[in-house]
Amino acid sequence: MSVLVGVGVIGAGLWYAFYPHVDSRPTIAQPGLPAPSVNLPALDGGARDLAQERGKVVLLNFWATWCIPCRTEMPELQGLADDLQGEPFVLFTIDLQEDASTITPFRQELGLRLPVLLDQDGDVTRTYGVRALPATFLEHRTSDEATPPVDE
Numbered sequence: 270m271s272v273l274v275g276v277g278v279i280g281a282g283l284w285y286a287f288y289p290h291v292d293s294r295p296t297i298a299q300p301g302l303p304a305p306s307v308n309l310p311a312l313d314g315g316a317r318d319l320a321q322e323r324g325k326v327v328l329l330n331f332w333a334t335w336c337i338p339c340r341t342e343m344p345e346l347q348g349l350a351d352d353l354q355g356e357p358f359v360l361f362t363i364d365l366q367e368d369a370s371t372i373t374p375f376r377q378e379l380g381l382r383l384p385v386l387l388d389q390d391g392d393v394t395r396t397y398g399v400r401a402l403p404a405t406f407l408e409h410r411t412s413d414e415a416t417p418p419v420d421e
Contacts, residue, residue, distance in 0.1 A: 297398030304329075304408045305396045309363065312372055312385035317361060322410045325357040329406045331394055333365045334375040336402040347381050363388050365402065 298305055307319035307329065319327060330346055332339035343362075350360045363386045364372055372385055388394050397406060 309386040331404040
């Protein structure tokens with residue numbers, strides 16, 4: 270019996286030593302760390318990349334047309350975007366796995382003009398750790414030019 274236990278312990282040790290380990294740190298958005306990358310197709314064509322928004326405050330709102338709280342908050346987000354027009358601010362709405370034929374009537378009904386990014390496979394939503402909709406993230410994207418010099 271002790272031989273079997275010894276072989277088991279040696280086998281477990283070898284497995285641990287040689288088996289490639291996956292980094293156990295979370296890969297989701299975390300306060301104080303740079304935001305995960307976002308590069309998604311836009312409903313109105315083209316694509317938008319969060320990395321292009323350096324020097325701006327960026328608000329990301331994850332939503333879907335079937336989400337009742339999303340329906341309630343979308344007009345408020347449109348108002349916020351309208352109020353901050355001309356400021357270093359951008360608001361991206363990220364729709365979870367819906368297509369244009371579903372999203373367009375929703376936008377028209379609520380009078381929305383916000384840019385809609387399409388997370389067609391849900392990868393960005395998962396990367397941000399979103400478990401319920403709506404979910405909102407705010408980040409200040411600093412630019413190298415905007416970094417003040419360090420006094421010595």
